[in-house]
Amino acid sequence: MSDKKPLIQPRTLKGFRDFPPALAMPREQMIDKVRTVFRSYGFAPIDTPALEYAEILTGKGGDESDKQMYRFTDNGGRDVALRFDLTVPFARFAAQHIGQLGTPFKRYHVGPVWRGENTQHGRYREFYQCDFDTIGTNANAADIEIALIIHDILAALGFERFSIHVNHRLVLNGLLASLGLAEGAPAILRALDKLAKIGAEKVAAEMQATAAVAPEQARQILETVQIKGSNSEILEELEKKIGQHERAATGIANLRQLLAAFAAAGIPENRLALDVSIARGLDYYTGTVYETLLDDLPGIGSICSGGRYDDLASLYSKQHLPGVGASLGLDRLMAAMDELGLLQDSTAPADVFVVQFTEESLAHYIAVSRRLRDAGLRVELFPEAKGMGKQLKYADRKGIPLTLIGGPDEMAKGVWQVKDLRDGVSEEVGDGDLVEYLQGKL
Amino acid sequence: MSDKKPLIQPRTLKGFRDFPPALAMPREQMIDKVRTVFRSYGFAPIDTPALEYAEILTGKGGDESDKQMYRFTDNGGRDVALRFDLTVPFARFAAQHIGQLGTPFKRYHVGPVWRGENTQHGRYREFYQCDFDTIGTNANAADIEIALIIHDILAALGFERFSIHVNHRLVLNGLLASLGLAEGAPAILRALDKLAKIGAEKVAAEMQATAAVAPEQARQILETVQIKGSNSEILEELEKKIGQHERAATGIANLRQLLAAFAAAGIPENRLALDVSIARGLDYYTGTVYETLLDDLPGIGSICSGGRYDDLASLYSKQHLPGVGASLGLDRLMAAMDELGLLQDSTAPADVFVVQFTEESLAHYIAVSRRLRDAGLRVELFPEAKGMGKQLKYADRKGIPLTLIGGPDEMAKGVWQVKDLRDGVSEEVGDGDLVEYLQGKL
Numbered sequence: 001m002s003d004k005k006p007l008i009q010p011r012t013l014k015g016f017r018d019f020p021p022a023l024a025m026p027r028e029q030m031i032d033k034v035r036t037v038f039r040s041y042g043f044a045p046i047d048t049p050a051l052e053y054a055e056i057l058t059g060k061g062g063d064e065s066d067k068q069m070y071r072f073t074d075n076g077g078r079d080v081a082l083r084f085d086l087t088v089p090f091a092r093f094a095a096q097h098i099g100q101l102g103t104p105f106k107r108y109h110v111g112p113v114w115r116g117e118n119t120q121h122g123r124y125r126e127f128y129q130c131d132f133d134t135i136g137t138n139a140n141a142a143d144i145e146i147a148l149i150i151h152d153i154l155a156a157l158g159f160e161r162f163s164i165h166v167n168h169r170l171v172l173n174g175l176l177a178s179l180g181l182a183e184g185a186p187a188i189l190r191a192l193d194k195l196a197k198i199g200a201e202k203v204a205a206e207m208q209a210t211a212a213v214a215p216e217q218a219r220q221i222l223e224t225v226q227i228k229g230s231n232s233e234i235l236e237e238l239e240k241k242i243g244q245h246e247r248a249a250t251g252i253a254n255l256r257q258l259l260a261a262f263a264a265a266g267i268p269e270n271r272l273a274l275d276v277s278i279a280r281g282l283d284y285y286t287g288t289v290y291e292t293l294l295d296d297l298p299g300i301g302s303i304c305s306g307g308r309y310d311d312l313a314s315l316y317s318k319q320h321l322p323g324v325g326a327s328l329g330l331d332r333l334m335a336a337m338d339e340l341g342l343l344q345d346s347t348a349p350a351d352v353f354v355v356q357f358t359e360e361s362l363a364h365y366i367a368v369s370r371r372l373r374d375a376g377l378r379v380e381l382f383p384e385a386k387g388m389g390k391q392l393k394y395a396d397r398k399g400i401p402l403t404l405i406g407g408p409d410e411m412a413k414g415v416w417q418v419k420d421l422r423d424g425v426s427e428e429v430g431d432g433d434l435v436e437y438l439q440g441k442l
Numbered sequence: 443m444s445d446k447k448p449l450i451q452p453r454t455l456k457g458f459r460d461f462p463p464a465l466a467m468p469r470e471q472m473i474d475k476v477r478t479v480f481r482s483y484g485f486a487p488i489d490t491p492a493l494e495y496a497e498i499l500t501g502k503g504g505d506e507s508d509k510q511m512y513r514f515t516d517n518g519g520r521d522v523a524l525r526f527d528l529t530v531p532f533a534r535f536a537a538q539h540i541g542q543l544g545t546p547f548k549r550y551h552v553g554p555v556w557r558g559e560n561t562q563h564g565r566y567r568e569f570y571q572c573d574f575d576t577i578g579t580n581a582n583a584a585d586i587e588i589a590l591i592i593h594d595i596l597a598a599l600g601f602e603r604f605s606i607h608v609n610h611r612l613v614l615n616g617l618l619a620s621l622g623l624a625e626g627a628p629a630i631l632r633a634l635d636k637l638a639k640i641g642a643e644k645v646a647a648e649m650q651a652t653a654a655v656a657p658e659q660a661r662q663i664l665e666t667v668q669i670k671g672s673n674s675e676i677l678e679e680l681e682k683k684i685g686q687h688e689r690a691a692t693g694i695a696n697l698r699q700l701l702a703a704f705a706a707a708g709i710p711e712n713r714l715a716l717d718v719s720i721a722r723g724l725d726y727y728t729g730t731v732y733e734t735l736l737d738d739l740p741g742i743g744s745i746c747s748g749g750r751y752d753d754l755a756s757l758y759s760k761q762h763l764p765g766v767g768a769s770l771g772l773d774r775l776m777a778a779m780d781e782l783g784l785l786q787d788s789t790a791p792a793d794v795f796v797v798q799f800t801e802e803s804l805a806h807y808i809a810v811s812r813r814l815r816d817a818g819l820r821v822e823l824f825p826e827a828k829g830m831g832k833q834l835k836y837a838d839r840k841g842i843p844l845t846l847i848g849g850p851d852e853m854a855k856g857v858w859q860v861k862d863l864r865d866g867v868s869e870e871v872g873d874g875d876l877v878e879y880l881q882g883k884l
Contacts, residue, residue, distance in 0.1 A: 008501050010537040010758040012491055013522060018535055020543060021486035028477075028487050035470075040815045042792035042822025042842075044463035045470050049454055049568050050492065050524075050554060051512070059450045070493070072514035075558050080455060082492075093460055095452040101462060102839065104825055106791070112492060116517050126491050139825040141804055148808070152815075257804065264805035265812045316452035349548070350484035362583055362699065363706035366590070370707045373482045373594075380484025383546055383581040397544065400484075 015117070015125030026343045027128075030334060031110055033156045034130060038108040041149055043132055046107045048089040050114075054081040056092050059315040068115040082114040086131045086327075094135060095316035103136025103321075110330075124331070133325025135312055140254045143288040143308055143324045144261045150292055150304045150326060151267055157333070158342040161295035165275040168255050168288050169307075171238060172279060174248020175224055184211035189279040192225065196277075200226070225277040231259050234274045254288065286310045290326055297336050304328045350380035351442055353395035353403040353421075359385040364411065368404070368434070375435045377442075396421050402441055404434075457559070457567030468785045469570075472776060473552055475598045476572060480550040483591055485574055488549045490531040492556075496523040498534050501757040510557040524556040528573045528769075536577060537758035545578020545763075552772075566773070575767025577754055582696045585730040585750055585766045586703045592734055592746045592768060593709055599775070600784040603737035607717040610697050610730050611749070613680060614721060616690020617666055626653035631721040634667065638719070642668070667719040673701050676716045696730065728752045732768055739778050746770045792822035793884055795837035795845040795863075801827040806853065810846070810876070817877045819884075838863050844883055846876075 012018060019027065035045070054071050058081075071081035083089050086109045098105060110130045117123045132149065134142040147164055154162050172192075176185050191206040204218040213221070227237045235256055242248040255274060262272050280289045287308030294303065306326025313321050337343050352372055354365050369379045380400060382391045388405070395403050405417040416434055419426040420441060429437045454460060461469065477487070496513050500523075513523035525531050528551045540547060552572045559565045574591065576584040589606055596604050614634075618627050633648040642664050649655040649663070669679045677698055684690040697716060704714050722731045729750030736745065748768025755763050779785050794814055796807050811821045822842060824833045830847070837845050847859040858876055861868040862883060871879045 005757075007760065008497055008758050010498070010534045010755075011495070012538075013493060013495060013516075013520065014518070016491035016493060018491070018539065019487075019489035020535075020539055021488060021549065024487040024489050027489075032474075039791070040820050042795075042820060042840075044791040045461075045466040046463060047461035047466050047469075049458035049460070051455060051458060051556070051568065053453070053455060055450055056452070067517075070514075070516060072512075074455075074512060075509075076456070078455065092452045093462075096454075097460065097462055102836070106822075107463065114493070126493065134825065137825045141798065141801075141823070141825040144804075144808070145823070145825070148812075260805050261808045264809040266809070313452075315447075316450050318449065349481075349486040353484075356583065359583075362586075363702050366586070366703045367706040367708070370590075378482050378484060380548075381583070381587070383576065383579045383583040383587070394544070 015119040022347050026346045029346050034153050037152045037156050043106045043108045046109050048093050051080050054079040057081050057088055070114050084115045085113050086129045091313040092316050095313040104134055105136050106134045108132040128330045130328040130330050133323050135321050135323030138322050140257055144258050146324050146326055163271050163273045165273045165291045167275055167278045168251035169286050170247045170251030174242050174245040178242050178245045179217050187211035193279050231274045284309050303332050348399035350378040350400045352377050352379045353400040354381040355391050355405045356382045356385045357407040457561040464789050468788045471788050476595050479594045479598050485548045485550045488551050490535050493522050496521040499523050499530055512556050526557045527555050528571045533755040534758055537755040546576055547578050548576045550574040570772045572770040572772050575765050577763050577765030580764050582699055586700050588766050588768055605713055605715040607715045607733045609717055609720045610693035611728050612689045612693030616684050616687040620684050620687045621659050629653035635721045673716045726751050742774055745774050790841035792820040792842045794819050794821045795842040796823040797833050797847045798824045798827045799849040
C-alpha cells in the first residue's frame with residue numbers, strides 16, 4: 001500500500017462481465033452482420049430506455065420476472081426498473097408511437113437487458129438481446145419473411161448446417177379440436193413441449209394425468225406430431241389426417257406457402273424442417289412458430305426462436321396489434337461460432353502494422369498509414385520508436401498479419417520491407433506497388 | 443375503457459426517450475461511420491457493465507456526480523449504481539485487465555450512460571458517450587493519432603468546415619512558471635478557461651482577485667494566450683516568448699510535431715488551429731488538449747474534446763497508466779448534422795419497394811427481392827396484396843426511392859415496371875437488366 005488513499009479493488013458485480021477486445025470485436029462484427037441482414041429486408045432500428053416505470057415493465061410479468069428485476073426508487077421518488085427483455089418495452093413503444101409510425105411496422109432492436117438471475121448455470125445478469133418483428137399485419141408473407149431473415153442471418157454468420165424448425169399453432173389447435181380436446185389444449189401443449197426432453201411415453205402419461213386425455217387420443221396426438229418424411233410428405237399427411245378441420249387447414253395452407261417461398265428463394269430444402277411437435281410460448285404465440293437448430297451443435301438448443309402473436313400491446317393500448325417476430329440468442333450464437341471456428345481472424349485489430357523505426361520519420365509513417373487507410377486497410381502505427389523486436393512481438397500478439405518496415409535504407413530506395421507474420425517471410429515492395437501488394441496478401 | 447383490466451399508460455420516464463427509426467437510423471449510421479474510423483487506426487472496442495459497485499463509480503467523483511447517480515441496493519444487498527460516464531469504468535477496466543492486455547492499449551467504447559440531471563436545458567438522463575483512448579504510452583505519436591482520428595471522424599460524417607483546436611498544458615505551465623506563477627496555476631487556468639465566455643478584461647480581473655496575479659503579469663498571460671497568426675507563426679512567437687523554459691519547450695516541440703504530421707497527412711491547414719487559450723479539465727489533463735469546433739455552428743461548442751493525462755487508474759491500481767484520448771459528443775454531433783443537412787437520405791429503410799400485386803405471386807416477389815438483396819440492395823416487400831395506391835403511399839411515406847411493380851402482364855412479358863417515387867416517372871425494365879438498372883438509379 002502506498003501512503004495515499006488505499007486502492008479500491010477493481011472488480012465487476014457478480015453475473016456481470018467486461019468485454020475486452022477479444023470478446024467485444026467478434027460480438028460487434030456479429031451484430032454488424034446481423035443488422036446488415038435486417039436492413040436488407042427494410043427493417044429499421046429502434047431503441048428504448050434501459051430504465052422504465054416499474055409499472056410498465058411488471059404489467060405483464062409473472063412473479064418470476066418481477067423477482068428478477070432490478071427495481072428501485074429514483075431520486076425523484078419514482079418506482080423504476082431496468083428492462084428485463086426487449087418485448088415489453090416494444091409493446092409500450094408500439095402503444096405510444098404506432099399511430100405516428102403507421103403499419104405494417106418492421107423493427108429490430110439490439111441492446112442489453114438485465115435480470116437478477118441465479119448465476120449458477122453460467123447465466124449473466126446483463127446480456128444482449130436481439131429482437132425483430134413485423135407488427136400491424138396478419139399476412140402470412142410477414143411470417144415467411146421472418147423465416148427468411150433467420151435463414152439469411154445464419155448464412156451471413158457463416159453457418160452451413162442448420163435448420164429452421166417451423167410449425168403452426170393452428171395445426172396443433174386443429175388437431176386437438178378434431179379430437180374434441182380444444183379445452184385441454186394448454187395442459188396438452190405443455191406436456192407436448194417436453195417431447196424432446198422426456199420422450200413420447202412420459203408425454204402421453206402426463207397428458208392423461210393433467211388433461212384427461214384418453215390413451216387412444218394421446219396415441220393419435222403423438223403420432224400426428226411425429227409424422228416423419230420430407231416437408232411435403234408431412235404436409236400431405238397432415239392434410240389427410242386433419243385437413244378437413246378449418247383451422248388446421250389454414251395452418252397447413254400457411255406452411256405450404258412458406259415451403260413454396262423457400263423453394264422460390266433457392267434455399268436448400270434441408271434448412272427448413274416442418275416439425276409438428278413444437279409449440280413454444282404457450283400463452284403468447286398463436287400462428288407460425290420457429291426454432292432454429294445447429295446440426296453440429298444440437299445440444300445448445302434453439303438459437304433463434306419466435307412466432308406469430310395476436311396482440312402485442314393490449315396492456316397499454318386498445319389498438320389491436322398482431323405481429324410476428326423472433327429473437328436471436330446472441331450469446332449462444334457467439335459461443336457456437338467460437339466452437340465451430342467461425343470467429344477466427346476476427347480479433348486482429350488491424351490488417352497492417354507499421355513499425356516506427358525512428359521518431360524523426362514519424363510523419364513519413366503517418367503519411368503511408370493514411371494512404372493505406374484510404375484504400376480501406378486497417379492500419380496500426382506503433383506509437384513509440386522502440387526496438388523492432390518489441391514492436392513485431394506486439395503486432396504478432398495482436399494477430400496483425402502484415403507489418404511494414406521502412407528504415408533509412410528503405411526510405412532512400414523508395415521501398416518497404418513487408419513482413420508477413422503468419423509465415424515470417426519478408427519481401428521488398430516498391431512504394432508505388434504497396435497498396436496492391438498488401439491487398440493481395442490479405 | 444374496456445371491461446378488462448384498465449390500460450397502463452404507455453410513457454417514458456422524464457429525461458428518457460425512445461428512438462423511433464427516424465432517430466435510431468441516423469444514429470446507427472453515424473456510429474457505424476465513427477467505428478469504421480476507429481477500426482482503420484487499429485483501435486478495438488471494449489464494453490463494460492452498465493451497473494457497477496457504487497464504490498467503484500464514486501471513487502473519484504465530487505458531490506456533483508454522486509448526486510446525479512442512479513444508485514440503489516440490489517436484491518443481493520449490494521450498493522450499486524449505473525455508470526455516469528465511460529471514463530471511470532475504463533479506469534477500473536484498465537486496472538483489472540491491463541496486465542493481460544499489454545500496452546500500448548487502444549480502445550473505443552460507445553454506450554449509454556445515466557445521470558439524474560436537471561432536464562431543463564434539453565438534457566437527457568440517458569445518453570450515449572463515445573470515448574477513445576491510447577493508454578500505456580507517453581509518446582506524442584499517440585497524441586497526434588488522436589487528433590488525426592478526430593479529423594477523420596468529422597470528414598467521414600460529411601463535415602467540411604471544422605477545426606480542431608489544440609494546445610499543450612506544458613506551454614501554459616511553462617508560461618506561468620516563467621512568470622513565477624506556477625503555484626497559482628489552478629486558479630489562473632480556471633479564470634483563463636472563461637476567456638471565450640467573459641472576455642479578457644474580466645479574466646484579468648479574476649486572475650488578480652483569486653491568484654494574486656499582478657496587472658502586468660495578467661497582461662502578459664493574456665497577450666501570450668491570444669497570439670494571432672498562422673499555426674507556425676504562433677509557434678514561432680511562443681518559441682521566442684517562452685521557448686527558453688524547459689517545460690514550455692517540450693510542449694512547443696510536441697505541437698510542432700503535430701503540425702508536421704497533419705501536413706504530411708495532407709490535411710488542409712485550417713482544420714488544425716493552435717489555440718493557446720484552451721486549458722480544459724483542469725485537474726485531469728497534463729499534456730495535449732483538444733477541442734473541436736464547427737465553423738458553421740460555433741454556438742454548439744466543442745463536439746469532440748480530450749487530452750493527455752498522467753495516470754488513468756490510480757484509484758484502482760499501483761500501475762502507472764498515462765494516456766491520451768477524446769470523447770465524441772454524439773447527441774450534439776447528430777443535432778449538428780441534422781442542422782447542416784448531412785442526415786438526408788439516411789432514414790429510408792430500403793432502396794427498393796416491391797409491390798405485392800397478388801398473393802398468388804408471392805413466391806415470384808420473394809425470388810426477385812432475394813436477387814436484388816444478393817446484389818447489395820435493401821429491399822422491402824409489402825406483406826399484403828392491398829391496393830397498389832395504398833402500397834405506393836406507404837413506400838413514399840417511408841422515403842423509399844424506387845418501387846417495383848410486377849402484375850400478370852409484366853410477368854407474362856418478363857419485365858418489371860420501375861417507378862421512381864422521387865419524380866413519379868415509370869419505366870419498363872427487362873428482368874435481366876433489373877439489377878443494373880436499379881443500381882444506376884440509386
